[in-house]
Amino acid sequence: MTVGGYRVRILRRATLPGWEAALFSVLALGVGLFLFGFVFLFAGASPMQAYQEIFRYAFFNANGIPLTMSRFIFLALSTYAFIVPFRAGEWNIGMTGQIYMGGLAAYAVVYAFGGKVSKDVPLNPALVLPLMVLAAALGGALMGGIAGYLKGRWDVNEIVVTMMLNFIAFWLVSHMIKDGGPFMNVGGRGEGFTLPTSLRAPTVLGMPFTILFVLVLAGALEFLFARTSLGYQIRAAGLSSKAARYAGMDTTRISLWVFLLGGGIAGLAAYHYFAAVPGVYKIPRNYGEFGDLAFFGIICGLIALGNPLATLPVALLFGGLSIGGRYAQGKLHLGFGVDYALMGVLMITLVAFQFFYRYRIVVEPLAPEPRPSGTPAPSDLASYGGE
Amino acid sequence: MTRRSKHTSFDPDAFWADIQPGEVLLSARGITKQYPGGVLANDRIDFEVRAQEVHAVLGENGAGKTTLMNILFGLIQPDQGAIYLRGQRVHFRSPQDAIRYGIGMVHQHRKLVPAHSVIENILLGHPRAQGILRLREAEEEVAALAETYGFRVDLRAKVWQLTEGEKQVVEILKALYRGAHILIMDEPTSALTPVETEKLLESIERMSEHKLGVVPFITHKLPVVLRISHRVTVLRSGRVAASLDTQDADEQRLAELMVGRPVLFDVQKPPAQEGEPVVQVEGVSARSDKGNLALDNVSFTVRSGQILGVAGVAGNGQHELAEVLAGLRGVEQGRILLNGQEITRAPVLARWQQGVGYTPAERTEVGSIGEFTLVENVAMNYFWDPDYNRHGVLDEAKLRELTEQILEEFRVAAPGPHVKAKTLSGGNLQKVIMGRVLSRRPRLLIANLPAQGLDIGATEFVQQKLLEARAEGAAVIFISEDLDEILMLSDVVAPMYEGRVVDLIPADQADKETIGAMIAGSYQQQEGTP
Numbered sequence: 083m084t085v086g087g088y089r090v091r092i093l094r095r096a097t098l099p100g101w102e103a104a105l106f107s108v109l110a111l112g113v114g115l116f117l118f119g120f121v122f123l124f125a126g127a128s129p130m131q132a133y134q135e136i137f138r139y140a141f142f143n144a145n146g147i148p149l150t151m152s153r154f155i156f157l158a159l160s161t162y163a164f165i166v167p168f169r170a171g172e173w174n175i176g177m178t179g180q181i182y183m184g185g186l187a188a189y190a191v192v193y194a195f196g197g198k199v200s201k202d203v204p205l206n207p208a209l210v211l212p213l214m215v216l217a218a219a220l221g222g223a224l225m226g227g228i229a230g231y232l233k234g235r236w237d238v239n240e241i242v243v244t245m246m247l248n249f250i251a252f253w254l255v256s257h258m259i260k261d262g263g264p265f266m267n268v269g270g271r272g273e274g275f276t277l278p279t280s281l282r283a284p285t286v287l288g289m290p291f292t293i294l295f296v297l298v299l300a301g302a303l304e305f306l307f308a309r310t311s312l313g314y315q316i317r318a319a320g321l322s323s324k325a326a327r328y329a330g331m332d333t334t335r336i337s338l339w340v341f342l343l344g345g346g347i348a349g350l351a352a353y354h355y356f357a358a359v360p361g362v363y364k365i366p367r368n369y370g371e372f373g374d375l376a377f378f379g380i381i382c383g384l385i386a387l388g389n390p391l392a393t394l395p396v397a398l399l400f401g402g403l404s405i406g407g408r409y410a411q412g413k414l415h416l417g418f419g420v421d422y423a424l425m426g427v428l429m430i431t432l433v434a435f436q437f438f439y440r441y442r443i444v445v446e447p448l449a450p451e452p453r454p455s456g457t458p459a460p461s462d463l464a465s466y467g468g469e
Numbered sequence: 470m471t472r473r474s475k476h477t478s479f480d481p482d483a484f485w486a487d488i489q490p491g492e493v494l495l496s497a498r499g500i501t502k503q504y505p506g507g508v509l510a511n512d513r514i515d516f517e518v519r520a521q522e523v524h525a526v527l528g529e530n531g532a533g534k535t536t537l538m539n540i541l542f543g544l545i546q547p548d549q550g551a552i553y554l555r556g557q558r559v560h561f562r563s564p565q566d567a568i569r570y571g572i573g574m575v576h577q578h579r580k581l582v583p584a585h586s587v588i589e590n591i592l593l594g595h596p597r598a599q600g601i602l603r604l605r606e607a608e609e610e611v612a613a614l615a616e617t618y619g620f621r622v623d624l625r626a627k628v629w630q631l632t633e634g635e636k637q638v639v640e641i642l643k644a645l646y647r648g649a650h651i652l653i654m655d656e657p658t659s660a661l662t663p664v665e666t667e668k669l670l671e672s673i674e675r676m677s678e679h680k681l682g683v684v685p686f687i688t689h690k691l692p693v694v695l696r697i698s699h700r701v702t703v704l705r706s707g708r709v710a711a712s713l714d715t716q717d718a719d720e721q722r723l724a725e726l727m728v729g730r731p732v733l734f735d736v737q738k739p740p741a742q743e744g745e746p747v748v749q750v751e752g753v754s755a756r757s758d759k760g761n762l763a764l765d766n767v768s769f770t771v772r773s774g775q776i777l778g779v780a781g782v783a784g785n786g787q788h789e790l791a792e793v794l795a796g797l798r799g800v801e802q803g804r805i806l807l808n809g810q811e812i813t814r815a816p817v818l819a820r821w822q823q824g825v826g827y828t829p830a831e832r833t834e835v836g837s838i839g840e841f842t843l844v845e846n847v848a849m850n851y852f853w854d855p856d857y858n859r860h861g862v863l864d865e866a867k868l869r870e871l872t873e874q875i876l877e878e879f880r881v882a883a884p885g886p887h888v889k890a891k892t893l894s895g896g897n898l899q900k901v902i903m904g905r906v907l908s909r910r911p912r913l914l915i916a917n918l919p920a921q922g923l924d925i926g927a928t929e930f931v932q933q934k935l936l937e938a939r940a941e942g943a944a945v946i947f948i949s950e951d952l953d954e955i956l957m958l959s960d961v962v963a964p965m966y967e968g969r970v971v972d973l974i975p976a977d978q979a980d981k982e983t984i985g986a987m988i989a990g991s992y993q994q995q996e997g998t999p
Contacts, residue, residue, distance in 0.1 A: 091546075093505060310861050311852045318849070321838045327797060328827070328835045329849040330818030 084448060091444045098439050107385070110435035111399075114428040121423065127414045135413055136424075140406030151289045152359045153401030156372075158296045159351035160379025161386065161393045162303060163222075166347065167230070167240070167340040168388050169307060171320035174341065175380070176229060176244025177348045178373040179251035180222035184349025185356040185365050186258055187221025188214040189265055189274060192281065198265070201276045210281055218353035219346040225251065226345020227338060234337030252370065259365050267364070274356075274365030283358035292354040296394075299347065303390035316340060351376065375404075381429045387439075400425055481571055484555070485650050488520045492555070494682045495541070495572075495651050500550035502536050510536035511547065512707040518651055518682035523673060525694045525715075526686045528704030529727050529924030530894045534686045537704070538653055541684075542574045543567035573649025575640045577656040577922075583629035590628055591643045611646055618645070618675050629759075633783055634665030641672070652676065654685040658693050659922055662782035662950070664989055670697050689925055691720045705729055728925055738936055741960045744773035746809075747944035748794070748913045753803035754968075755793050763789035765968035766803070771913070771944040771961075776935065778959025778976075779948040781988045786968035787948045788830065791917040794946065795827040796820045807913060818853060826850075826911025828902050830918040830948075832895065836902045839891030843883060846890050847872045847905045875904035880930070896927030903934055914938050917948045932958060952981050964988045 084090070119129030139146040160177050167174040174180075191213045197203050225247060232238035258265040259274040267275045284291050306313040319326040319336045326333050355372050356365050366372075378400060386392035407421025488494070496517040502510050510533045518524045528534045539545045541552065543561030552559055554570055561567040564574070581590045588608050597607065608624050615622060620638045628636060637657070644652055657673070658666045674697065677683050687694055694701055695715060702712040703726040710726045725731055749770045757763035763786045771777045781787050792798035794805065796817040804813040807823055815823070829835040837846050848868050851857040857864050857871075872886040879900040883893055890898060903919065916935060920928040935958060939945050949955050955962055962979045964971045964987035971987040 309863060309865070311858050311863055312861060314845070314848060314852050314863060318838060318841070318845075321840050322834065324831075324835045325838045325849070327817065328795070328829060330796075330816070330821050330853070332816075332818070 087448055088445050089448050091446070093442045093444055095440055095442055103387070103439060106435050106438045107432060110432045111428065113435070114431035117431065118424050118427045121420070121427075122416075125414075125416045125420065127416060132410050132414060132416075135410040136403065136406035138406075139409040140402035146405055146409065148288065148360070149405045150398075150402045151293065152355070153375075153405055154398045155290065155292050155296050155401075156351050156355050156359075156375065157378055157382060157401050158393055158397035159292075159299070159347055159354060160376040161382040161397055162296075162299050162379075162390065163226075163344045163348035163351065163376075164379045164383040165386070165388050165390065165393065166303065166316075166344040167226075168383055169313075169320050170316045170336055170340040171323065172230075172233060172337060172340060173241045174226065174229070174244055174344045175241050175377075176226065176247050176345075177351070177376040177379050179244065179248035180225045180345040180348035181352040181355075181373055181376055182248075182251035182255045182369070183225040184218040184222035184352030185369070186255060186265070187349065188218040188353050188357055189277075189365060190221075191217045192277060193265060193275075197278045197281065198268070198275045200268070201278050203278045203280065205278055205280045207281055211283070214281070214357060215350070215353050218349040218357075220349065222349025222352060223342045223346035226341040226343075226348065228341075230338040230341025230345075233341070234334035240337075240341070248373070252373065255365060255369055259369075265365065271367070273367040274369075277357055277363040281357070282360075282363065290354060290358040290360070292350065292358045295350050295354070300390050300394055307390070312339070348376070378404075378425070381433070385429065385432045385436075387436075400428075403428065479569060481569070481648050485571055485648075488650070488680045490521050490680070492520045493517050494520050494555060496553045496556075497537075497541065498551050498553070500537065500540055500547045500552075502533075502540060502545065502547050509707050511540065511550075514550070514704070514707075514709055516702055516709070516712075518684055520680045520682055521677050522700060523677050523683045523685065523698045525698035525701040526684060526704060527691075527694055527701055527723060527727060528686075528688070529926065530688060530896045531706075531924075532704040532727070533707040534688070534704055535655075536707075538574075538655060538686050541567070541653060542572060568647055568649075571648055571650040573641075573644025573647060573652045575637060575644060575652065575654040575657065577659060579633075579636045579640060581628045581636060581639060584627065586625055586627055587622055587631070587639050588624040590639055591624075591646055593643075595647060611642060614645055615642055617679070618672055620672060632662075632665070634661045634669065637661070637665075637669065638672075641676075645676075649681070651682040651684065654683065656688060656922065657685050658687075658690055662989075663952075663985060664782075666693070673697050688922060689928065691723050694718075694723065695720065703727055724925060738958065739940065742774045742940070742942075743960070744942060746770045747773050747807065748946075749806040749809075750794075751804050751806070753793060753805060754801045755789050755798055756801060757789055763968050764793060767968070767970050768803075769961075769963055769970060769973055771946060773912075773942045773944055774939055775960045776939050776945040776947050776958055778955040778962045779946060779965055779970075780952060780955045780962055780984055781948075781950065781965035783950060785965045785988070787965055788917065789968075790965070791827065791829070791915050791946070791948060794913070794915050795825060795829075821850065821909070822853070824909075824912035825915070826906040826909055826913065826943075827915045828899075828906050828917065828919055830921065832898055832902055833891075837890045837898055839889060841890055842887045843876070843881075843890060843893075843901060844868050844872045844886045846901060847875060847908075850905050850909055871908065875901065875908055879904035879934075896923045899923060899927065899931065903931060907934060907938060910941070911938075911943055914943050914945045915948075916945065918950065919947070920949070920951075920954060952984055955984070956981060966990045 115133065122129040122132045140150045141147065163177045163180065164174050191210060195205050195210055197205055228247060229240045229243040232243055233240040257263050260266060260272045265274045267273050286293055307317060315326065315331045315336055318329065319331060319333050323333050356362060382393060382396045382400060386396045403425050404421055407424045411420045498515055500511050500514040504510055514537060526534055526537065540547050543564045543566050559570055582593065588604060588611060591611055592602065592607055611624060620642060622635055622638045628639065657669060661669060673683055695718065698715045700712065701715050701718060701723065703710045703723060705727060751768050753764055753767045754762060755764040767790065769777065779787050779790065789798055793800055796815060800813050804811055807825065812820060812823065833839060848863060851868060852863060857867055869886050876883055876886060881897045881900045883897060893901065899919065919935065920931045923931060935945055935947060947958055956976065956979060959976050962974045962976060962984060964984050966988055967990065
């Protein structure tokens, strides 16, 4: 393409330094916020004021920050649940179902210890809490493992399997908590029973201790992929399953492993939202909304390019936006769904800007065209040629 | 100078009407292309193709052939220089432009849809395939075209059922049916059997008689160049080293022009020092991916210090044989012993650990991972090795050191151990793969087409390395479609035809004609053996 004496070319990149990737993400964010400003304008709100409200509430408000952090933890864990199979070249679309199963498993432990009867049942948290966490992870892992096994052993498409399992898990939760299901609240309000007060999760700096899961996993997954033999095999299988098999890697087991691990992490996300976030402490009537939120883990994982450390800022940003957006929506009397629209627009610009991860745009002055030596005038078609 | 904008209507029939014999159809002037990183891939290249002429472009890997080819086909744009068709300046922004102007491309790695039929593939991307497909009409036209040039192919067959030679015919027909007047062919004979090669060469001659310009790009098959071309342009380091009439050239001269130094055509093979049997294959049968019997009751023994040369035309079971030995393909019958121990059902990793080394023919898809660095590629054979894997953590420093050793010993031209494998040329990548596998000092080395597609220098190097492995006492199973190479390196030749080893012939009793007949299937009929 030429523009006024300059040639604009799009060149494929050979490498991408980390700081450039970060720079493009920040640029994308700026562009996304700018574009969404028009939506605020059309809604009759000042973009500056709207963004101020959103960010102030999400990141600088005593009421907003805990909500943001809870969202962040949930999103980060959902993202990790997606990333681990993703690095092996497999798509976990089933965080939702894995979360439901993790939630059920955690509450099954409480149920088994007789915690359903009343929220005042004294149970020993040192015993029951770890079991709940473990059960949640196991429940998610088993749910993920189904897809991983089918994929690894019989090459059944994991996207379809995880997607379908989501529905099964969704209705299983309904069956358990509604209409006289075993986990139904004593009052029969169509939701799960309340967690006994004795089992409420401890906090760290005012946040649920599940923040530790996120931080530990960030380091552990980074280490797994960068340094360990298993992580190496996962990455190899993700890039070329043929090469992985050639090198003697057991791709069946790798499939199973990544889905067990991913599902297990989704289970932790379930424990976090259903049993550790203040104000919830049960499988609520609107559990489907929590499940749907897990899908944002896919986009966060793609934006972070499967990198466990890059996941942290991405999940924090979207956690904050979803909280701040909802708040600003109410405060400025904006239309329904503005918060999700904002997240959607930002995700699209972030993904669109990944174009620059792969290509460079080069602008250079046009070089004068060479004349062919001994070539007759170009219009002289017929006379050219022959000996 | 009027520039042809893409908006002006272009009538290919009028443009290409009345071609005179010997007329310059395409001329490229001063083509220059520099890649990011400073590599000058094409440096002021002048090149022309005449009607009724086969003009071969010859050059080693990295000489700039691929870049020139891609420029002529519109895949990349030159930094400087111009392309003229019948004297008229043209700009190709994309292959679609090039195709519209009458340039056809026959890719080395076929760009066909395996599940579709031949005719569907030929129509794919053709203007008349937009909207309603009139298959029958097109079929008749393509059949007539095939008739003209002497191609025989079943238009209703699915592409996956075809041999490499037949797939190539499909690509040629596709280009011709799109109205190609200049046919660029990338390594046209590289995947073909001797018989198919003969047929292709005849077709190329016939195409050139029909006022087409044919431009084969060739890396190392000098006899092919001499046989088919009228002119040959030799590229070296991005420049035209020489452009000469083929009748003034011979193999030695061309090789020297390519390499820039005198070339020896013989690798020295010391006498064999054969030892104990390393691998014994007993009555092994196995199936191909499509489910037909690819290996039929194959038996042989390879001793330490011995090279078994498996000769054959692609698709006669050699590939499956390599995979069966490496553990990548199941065995239906028979057994395999390694150092006297049965490994018939041993998994792949166990075989690596017991000293089997395999360098596959599919270097980019199987033998290496393009997105991985060279260190990570070397780790493919070390991630399980206790010396490099402590409690599940890989020892990066040791892996890097090993990689550096391999790069040095195998003279790999790479900026360093941390570049991605996909940035290496084919020859250098093969050196990395060979280096990695040989660094394990395998007891059994399976080398599937180790020198295929490599330039003269790299071929010599790879062959030398196989002989070194043999000298160190490895049993080597060397699979090749090039009979000269087989005869030069093997101690025993195993010609394969339709999944069977026709015979096991000691190298000193082997001659090219007999083996050629055996791999073509004609030997059995003469002798009446099963």
